[in-house]
Amino acid sequence: MHAYRTHTAGALRASDTGSTVRLSGWIHRRRDHGGLAFIDLRDHYGLTQLVISPETPGFDDLTRVRAESVIRIDGEVMARSPETINANLPTGEVEVRVRSFEVLSEAAELPLPVFGEPDYPEEIRLKHRYLDLRRDTLHKNIVLRSKVIDGLRKRMVAGGFTEFQTPILTASSPEGARDYLVPSRIHPGQFYALPQAPQQFKQLLMVSGFDRYFQIAPCFRDEDARADRSPGEFYQLDVEMSFVTQEDVFAAIEPVLHGVFEEFSGGNAVTPYPFPRIPFAEAVSKYGSDKPDLRNPLVMQDVSDHFRGGGFGLFARMLEDKKNAIWAIPAPGGGSRAFCDKMNSWAQSEGQPGLGYIFWRAGEDGAEEGAAGPIAKNIGPDATAAIAAQLGLKTGDAAFFVGGDPKSFYKFAGSARTKVGTDLELIAQGEFRFCWIVDFPMYEWSEEEKKVDFSHNPFSMPQGELEALNTMDPLDILAYQYDIVCNGVELSSGAIRNHKPEIMLKAFEIAGYTQAEVEDRFAGMINAFRFGAPPHGGLAPGVDRIVMLLARTDNIREVIAFPFNQQAQDLMMNAPAEVSERQLKELHLRVVPPLKV
Numbered sequence: 001m002h003a004y005r006t007h008t009a010g011a012l013r014a015s016d017t018g019s020t021v022r023l024s025g026w027i028h029r030r031r032d033h034g035g036l037a038f039i040d041l042r043d044h045y046g047l048t049q050l051v052i053s054p055e056t057p058g059f060d061d062l063t064r065v066r067a068e069s070v071i072r073i074d075g076e077v078m079a080r081s082p083e084t085i086n087a088n089l090p091t092g093e094v095e096v097r098v099r100s101f102e103v104l105s106e107a108a109e110l111p112l113p114v115f116g117e118p119d120y121p122e123e124i125r126l127k128h129r130y131l132d133l134r135r136d137t138l139h140k141n142i143v144l145r146s147k148v149i150d151g152l153r154k155r156m157v158a159g160g161f162t163e164f165q166t167p168i169l170t171a172s173s174p175e176g177a178r179d180y181l182v183p184s185r186i187h188p189g190q191f192y193a194l195p196q197a198p199q200q201f202k203q204l205l206m207v208s209g210f211d212r213y214f215q216i217a218p219c220f221r222d223e224d225a226r227a228d229r230s231p232g233e234f235y236q237l238d239v240e241m242s243f244v245t246q247e248d249v250f251a252a253i254e255p256v257l258h259g260v261f262e263e264f265s266g267g268n269a270v271t272p273y274p275f276p277r278i279p280f281a282e283a284v285s286k287y288g289s290d291k292p293d294l295r296n297p298l299v300m301q302d303v304s305d306h307f308r309g310g311g312f313g314l315f316a317r318m319l320e321d322k323k324n325a326i327w328a329i330p331a332p333g334g335g336s337r338a339f340c341d342k343m344n345s346w347a348q349s350e351g352q353p354g355l356g357y358i359f360w361r362a363g364e365d366g367a368e369e370g371a372a373g374p375i376a377k378n379i380g381p382d383a384t385a386a387i388a389a390q391l392g393l394k395t396g397d398a399a400f401f402v403g404g405d406p407k408s409f410y411k412f413a414g415s416a417r418t419k420v421g422t423d424l425e426l427i428a429q430g431e432f433r434f435c436w437i438v439d440f441p442m443y444e445w446s447e448e449e450k451k452v453d454f455s456h457n458p459f460s461m462p463q464g465e466l467e468a469l470n471t472m473d474p475l476d477i478l479a480y481q482y483d484i485v486c487n488g489v490e491l492s493s494g495a496i497r498n499h500k501p502e503i504m505l506k507a508f509e510i511a512g513y514t515q516a517e518v519e520d521r522f523a524g525m526i527n528a529f530r531f532g533a534p535p536h537g538g539l540a541p542g543v544d545r546i547v548m549l550l551a552r553t554d555n556i557r558e559v560i561a562f563p564f565n566q567q568a569q570d571l572m573m574n575a576p577a578e579v580s581e582r583q584l585k586e587l588h589l590r591v592v593p594p595l596k597v
Helices: 059-064 122-127 136-158 199-207 246-264 280-287 313-318 337-349 374-391 406-423 465-471 501-510 515-521 523-529 543-550 581-586
Strands: 020-033 036-043 046-052 070-079 094-105 181-183 191-193 212-221 232-242 277-279 325-331 356-362 368-372 398-404 434-438 443-446 451-454 481-486 489-496 536-539
Touching: 020 046, 020 094, 036 059, 046 059, 046 070, 059 094, 136 212, 136 232, 136 246, 136 543, 199 212, 199 232, 199 523, 199 536, 232 246, 232 489, 232 543, 246 434, 246 481, 246 489, 246 536, 246 543, 277 280, 280 406, 280 434, 313 398, 325 374, 325 406, 337 356, 337 398, 337 406, 356 374, 368 374, 374 398, 398 406, 465 501, 489 543, 501 515, 501 523, 515 523
Parallel strands: 046 094, 277 434
Antiparallel strands: 020 036, 020 070, 036 046, 070 094, 181 191, 212 232, 232 536, 325 398, 356 368, 356 398, 434 481, 443 451, 481 489, 489 536
């Protein structure tokens, strides 16, 4: 017999009745009933119920061993009586009557429970992550992650892609976040950077003559944590392809994502491909976001014409400036003063002066009473009826209004759309809704630096190429850049790349970089492009976010085995930490303490 087990704790079935078995695992839960002791034995694969009678040698010792101790038992598989069968367990038709046991490792008093999974402070959970990972939900999430990565990899290989590994120690590059820097011991005063993404390397692979690259790539960014973004490091399905258009990239990746989501969605609906393509400007105007949740049916509309020169002075004055507009957020079923007041209070809690509204209510006899609210009284019945007709609203519905420069208010309008859809329970459940956001602006105005800067990836090809860069207002130039979005979560950015040196130099010049700076910072790539570079493009869906969606959790740390906390600390390993003077000396470094305020 094997030293530790003949079966796993999830393997036994009714067909094993009468067999002598050996199991090893953790004591998940213990119960005492009428002199018998019952133990749920857990391992990676499942649970098996053990039964220990007082006649079993060492009975008293076993009943005193703490939960989460590791034991080995020998025993006989017995069928459970019909009334004690546990239909929720794969092993629920049997139990094992213990004949002998050994404690392989006794557990100390636990800092957090494993059985029952009560809500526990995240600080304790992360400090003792090895215990947290024993809990069923988190354990399943990490297994799901492994299966999803395997599913992605198999589909990429089947699609003709080849997996390559790219360097971890590289040069600093402006990817949009701070680099993690690594000092060089043998080159004093010089630093490597951990890659924010394998961007340049995957493009260089295309220049090297490889055609379809992918990698489950680790990426490192020194940025703040969010619920859907882990600080420090994350993984992405990194993809690059040669001789492709934007549509070729979409056609290659859509079956991969659709297939993985369909396989692991638990039967939930997944958008069939081809996924919808939504231009950036349309996404902003309809949904107030470049990562819209299409499960929310609400579509915003410009209703400026109904307020021009009208009785509602605030909006009428706004519209005297041509750049301003009035947008409406429909709220089917929100036609009550209580709901409108609630939304107004919410807007104020978001730092806004309020949220204008109209609601269409019914009279006491059920007949339509008409539009209500301060705005309705000011603009009159004809204008309110026209607004209702444009938005497709009826009695019992409402509309909320946001005014000003759309560039300034669209994100708030998008949040209001989400709030209305959530509070009125309009968001479809049990679906994964995909879309592509396309036609991103190549540049944006940086208020902080008072200059034009790249809005997305600096290595993207501008639509119109060199002619557009030479003749158009930079803020009007669109790029072959795209994001893929699922349920309001951005899974990936991507682009058709700028593979021509003269276009790259001009693109960076507009963003304030001299030719010398470009030649110095991107020497490897721009020099490679001078020796024949194919048109190429790619993207990099985030593995962590894919698993987060499939695991139905809003916190990305719930799908990462050993995550940082929100302060970018590993509480279990005590990282980051100070290093010795000897190490600093070897690296030609000294620590300058921060100034005390």
